[in-house]
Amino acid sequence: MAASEPSATPSAQTKRSLLDQLELDTRLLGMIGAFVLVCVVFNIMTDGRFLTPRNIFTLTVQTVSVAIMATGMVFIIVTRHIDLSVGAILAASSAVMAMTQTQYLPNALGLGLEHPLTPWITIAVGLVVGAAIGCFNGWLVGYQGIPAFIVTLGGFLVWRNVGWYQTSGQTIGPLDPTFMAFGGINGTLGVGLSWIFAALAVAATCWLLFQARRNKVSHDMTPKPLWAEVSLAGLLSALIIGFVWIMNSYEIPTRRLERLFEARGEIMPEGYTEGYGVPISVFLLIAIAIAMTVIARKTRLGRYIFATGGNPDAAELSGINTRLLTVKIFGLMGALCALSAVVASSRLANHTNDIGTLDELRVIAAAVIGGTALSGGIGTIYGAILGALIMQSLASGMAMMGVDAPLQNIVVGAVLVFAVWIDIQYRKRMGEKI
Amino acid sequence: MSAPLVELKDISIAFGGVRAVDRVSLDLHAGEVVGLLGHNGAGKSTLIKILSGAYQMDSGEIRINGEKATINSPRDARRYNIETIYQTLALADNLDAASNLFLGRELTTRLGLVDDAQMEAETRKIMARLNPNFKKLNEPVSALSGGQRQSVAIARAVYFNAKILIMDEPTAALGVHETQMVAELIQELKKQGLGIFLISHDTREMLELCDRVSVMKNGQMIGTERVEDVTEDDILSMIILGRKPGEEAA
Numbered sequence A: 001m002a003a004s005e006p007s008a009t010p011s012a013q014t015k016r017s018l019l020d021q022l023e024l025d026t027r028l029l030g031m032i033g034a035f036v037l038v039c040v041v042f043n044i045m046t047d048g049r050f051l052t053p054r055n056i057f058t059l060t061v062q063t064v065s066v067a068i069m070a071t072g073m074v075f076i077i078v079t080r081h082i083d084l085s086v087g088a089i090l091a092a093s094s095a096v097m098a099m100t101q102t103q104y105l106p107n108a109l110g111l112g113l114e115h116p117l118t119p120w121i122t123i124a125v126g127l128v129v130g131a132a133i134g135c136f137n138g139w140l141v142g143y144q145g146i147p148a149f150i151v152t153l154g155g156f157l158v159w160r161n162v163g164w165y166q167t168s169g170q171t172i173g174p175l176d177p178t179f180m181a182f183g184g185i186n187g188t189l190g191v192g193l194s195w196i197f198a199a200l201a202v203a204a205t206c207w208l209l210f211q212a213r214r215n216k217v218s219h220d221m222t223p224k225p226l227w228a229e230v231s232l233a234g235l236l237s238a239l240i241i242g243f244v245w246i247m248n249s250y251e252i253p254t255r256r257l258e259r260l261f262e263a264r265g266e267i268m269p270e271g272y273t274e275g276y277g278v279p280i281s282v283f284l285l286i287a288i289a290i291a292m293t294v295i296a297r298k299t300r301l302g303r304y305i306f307a308t309g310g311n312p313d314a315a316e317l318s319g320i321n322t323r324l325l326t327v328k329i330f331g332l333m334g335a336l337c338a339l340s341a342v343v344a345s346s347r348l349a350n351h352t353n354d355i356g357t358l359d360e361l362r363v364i365a366a367a368v369i370g371g372t373a374l375s376g377g378i379g380t381i382y383g384a385i386l387g388a389l390i391m392q393s394l395a396s397g398m399a400m401m402g403v404d405a406p407l408q409n410i411v412v413g414a415v416l417v418f419a420v421w422i423d424i425q426y427r428k429r430m431g432e433k434i
Numbered sequence B: 001m002s003a004p005l006v007e008l009k010d011i012s013i014a015f016g017g018v019r020a021v022d023r024v025s026l027d028l029h030a031g032e033v034v035g036l037l038g039h040n041g042a043g044k045s046t047l048i049k050i051l052s053g054a055y056q057m058d059s060g061e062i063r064i065n066g067e068k069a070t071i072n073s074p075r076d077a078r079r080y081n082i083e084t085i086y087q088t089l090a091l092a093d094n095l096d097a098a099s100n101l102f103l104g105r106e107l108t109t110r111l112g113l114v115d116d117a118q119m120e121a122e123t124r125k126i127m128a129r130l131n132p133n134f135k136k137l138n139e140p141v142s143a144l145s146g147g148q149r150q151s152v153a154i155a156r157a158v159y160f161n162a163k164i165l166i167m168d169e170p171t172a173a174l175g176v177h178e179t180q181m182v183a184e185l186i187q188e189l190k191k192q193g194l195g196i197f198l199i200s201h202d203t204r205e206m207l208e209l210c211d212r213v214s215v216m217k218n219g220q221m222i223g224t225e226r227v228e229d230v231t232e233d234d235i236l237s238m239i240i241l242g243r244k245p246g247e248e249a250a
């Protein structure tokens, strides 16, 4: 055997290099493992009620609002700031949007609910308000040098109550039907469109993996082994198809179908069934997740966010305008709060003054459980979404098991601290290895 | 003779009550290395940070190629082709070498997205020239040794065709071999016609590398000498006593 034969390498080293070769994100694997564990345990404890299409559908829909905001919170925490006002901004945007569609538009322009322009003007107004509040926060932090903790603690008290004055504290509803399509159960793609969505998503995933590979080869870098790439594509495709299949398997109740047919002046055929399909709100979350990931990884803005988080002085000395960057990040956070407000208020079918209460804590917890480091510079969008999903699974699972509310909070709080502890241990390990 | 590449005239800056730099004047020609010496706290870093745009001077004037220059930010300094290797390195530890090298000046694709593959390829090229041992291109720079981190900082200054290069204690964290590499690089860049400000505590090294050396103490300029006109002892006495050779104590 030749001396250079690689079979002589110790097995530990081969294993490590295999992991390297596959470029597997061990942190992501850990989070997925934790999520699967949570699901399986709850499924056993609830005699199989946890992993039904119905519950998975509900769980996903409940996660969307917090998950959307968590993607923005990643950027905030990565740059070593915090935003305690996201729940309040959500409430303020929700109030403005509720008033816009039920009062301002009908009174000023004569556009009533169900007018085709109403939902879109409403959402645009909400986005502007959310982004403006966020930018104002960012300006106070970036240009006036007030710590984000204080600015947003103030905002936490201010913005929800500004919303209160908009609506005089009243619950506003019903909302525009198209607007409410963003809520979840009232707006789904249906079985056919969902399958088309699945096909497109699978095609896009494979194409992206292929492009990345080609790009590497064209720059003389060694790509992953082909079998690994193909397995990854297969796994992701299976996940997409599996998810859509579950969403399609959740069937619309017969009574509701009957009413739908009645509304069209038809009679429902005997034994007819139809699945909900992918909720539009989930579709929105996926679109936001993709956009935020592209911003994080592929744009200058994202690069500057991470550089500033890693070393603010270095960023400054490299000519990055870190003050303006702060305004942009908080502005983006505000806009995402407004989008969450669309989802949250349409899910509840009305605006209430306490909408989004405690969301700031859920959002921060989701980002942190998802591996965003409060010391800055580290965090991922998919991590935050997984974090939101894990939090929501814990909450719904315990509710399903009939755990008392106080104990639920104790568990969620303990899990948050435990997750961060695990993360710190993991980083220490990695630090030692390198 | 043409105007100096850089003229610093009567530069002053104070932090609170501390006059960190007090009416200091200094110039630099193309193809010249000027060394700055002095105790810790003498004001060397502060002076060069004014030129690199990190600090704004209270009074004084900067001229570049004979023309008055306005440098209010690191961005402005880059417009004058001033590149700086800071004493504290100024790297974002969580990013890899390529992201650090191109920070603030990312290469982009036609779509306006950052072109990581292209930046990595460029980084690979320049690293092959500066530090052939450099391999960890895909790891955050926190995983690199002091010398490798230094190469990233140097690569950043060299890659963008600096005309004026500022090096604040570039060899402080380096071993003998790496220090030698930096010395060779300085000679090479000098031949290419760059003007270099070099800060170091190693007097002997400075006398080898520099054409002129300036000594600062308590924010003031003690004097600037051609290296062939002075001995190491002369320089040391300037640093310690704060007076030029042959000059009587004030």
Ligand SMILES: Nc1ncnc2c1ncn2[C@@H]1O[C@H](COP(=O)(O)OP(=O)(O)O)[C@@H](O)[C@H]1O
Binding pocket: B015, B018, B020, B038, B039, B040, B041, B042, B043, B044, B045, B046, B047
């Ligand atoms: N950002 C700052 N704020 C306050 N004082 C500073 C700052 N930067 C430098 N100084 C002070 O200016 C003086 C000169 O420091 P410096 O230029 O770092 O010295 P050197 O680089 O020669 O060791 C020191 O007294 C230092 O404490």
Ligand SMILES: [Mg+2]
Binding pocket: B044, B045, B046, B087, B168
């Ligand atoms: Mg210094």
